[in-house]
Amino acid sequence: MSYWLYYWPSIPGRGEFVRLALEEAGAEYVDVGRDQGAGAVADMISRGGHFAPPILADAHESASHVAHILAWVSRPLELAPHDDRDFRRMHQIQLTVTDFVAEIHDTHHPLGPGLYYDEQKEAAARRSASFIDARLPKFLDYFEGVLSRNPDSDEWSVGRRCTTLDLSLFLVMRGLYYAFPNALAEIDTPALDELTRRVAKRRRIAAYLDSERCIDFNEDGIFRRYPELDRPNP
Amino acid sequence: MSYWLYYWPSIPGRGEFVRLALEEAGAEYVDVGRDQGAGAVADMISRGGHFAPPILADAHESASHVAHILAWVSRPLELAPHDDRDFRRMHQIQLTVTDFVAEIHDTHHPLGPGLYYDEQKEAAARRSASFIDARLPKFLDYFEGVLSRNPDSDEWSVGRRCTTLDLSLFLVMRGLYYAFPNALAEIDTPALDELTRRVAKRRRIAAYLDSERCIDFNEDGIFRRYPELDRPNP
DSSP states (O other): OEEEEEOOTTOOTTHHHHHHHHHHHTOEEEEHHHHHOHHHHHHHHHHTTOSSSOEEEOSSOEEESHHHHHHHHTTTTTOSOSSHHHHHHHHHHHHHHHHHHHHHHHHHOTTOTTSOGGGSHHHHHHHHHHIIIIIHHHHHHHHHHHHHTOTTOSSSSSSSSOOHHHHHHHHHHHHHHHHOHHHHHTSOOHHHHHHHHHHHTSHHHHHHHTSTTSOOOOTTSSSOOOGGGSOOOO | OEEEEEOOTTOOTTHHHHHHHHHHHTOEEEEHHHHHOHHHHHHHHHHTTOSSSOEEEOSSOEEESHHHHHHHHTTTTTOSOSSHHHHHHHHHHHHHHHHHHHHHHHHHOTTOTTSOGGGSHHHHHHHHHHIIIIIHHHHHHHHHHHHHTOTTOSSSSSSSSOOHHHHHHHHHHHHHHHHOHHHHHTSOOHHHHHHHHHHHTSHHHHHHHTSTTSOOOOTTSSSOOOGGGSOOOO
């Protein structure tokens, strides 16, 4: 099975959730944005009837929205739980990841995507402070609970094996440690930290992180390191 | 089939997307928040392993996140397209509705849900201006395209019959005309307007809108009428 991923070429962004799934599965895929440039991505958005990237296509169909893409490909990629109820629960929790990622993005863009960060720095500082005080611990506590209360596994969030949800939680934690290291140091997340280490050591993920296919976090993506938005250095 | 809906009792909010589906289908359901108060909703959030309401439960299972709930119940409620590919597309577009609703909410709460509107009025004015300039027309244009380019129907967004997605678009349009009447008057949305009239006339929806079960829009929900955030009166 071959896939075509359409996403902006210069950031990990939301495309990275899909890339990690394809990489972990060893799937054949073309990263169209990096191969052919942003124009090919823009073209696919309108041609395929999508609102925004990432878009994943196979020979027959294309899909957008990270959670929807992952629900679509997790079974063929063998990154889904076997049980149908677990599958629904995985998708549901992935949608909570979607909401969390939107709030993380909004810490540096509270006034909307149409203004540069420099045009909204003051609002970003206020939004980040309330995010770190209230929302960050609430989301992390929720995901800690998901991991520590999975009746079927001590290692994975839903069912018995590594799923696209685990890969997504791994990406979110790496991104948060990049963007908000000081805030993270104040919150206890043993299960998420253990998951992050476990995923980073998987053979294909480790090889991917080490490859040129993997784009480093940078200040154009979701997870940005603006020290003025983090807690002060301890 | 009986359902239990868990949502805050005093606002239409995100619960309304689920309510409309249950009402259109003539399903039996208990609106637990309105019946038993907000405490019963808070209890269900933690008991069921959910992050936030709305939560819908049947005798066997519970689900949260509007798009996920609607994907789960649309088939038993006969509000889903028959074709599997159409079903996936419906869910995908519903996730674009989810993103749109989050951006609509953020017009009055750009600095986060932890502060009152009065504490973020200036930021809200800036966010609303860029929302009305760029995001509102972009989303509405996208949904207009979905409706006018459905190869299977001139009336509905996906497939041949009314789905949960059509009911959701109806709610979004009603909410936008409530919150941003002046901004809406500047944008041409013939297909969405026609859909809104069509849904409002459906027997069960009309009866619901006329009943005490239906909570009016108010200034605690997603769609709020703050004239200072809308375009000025023409």
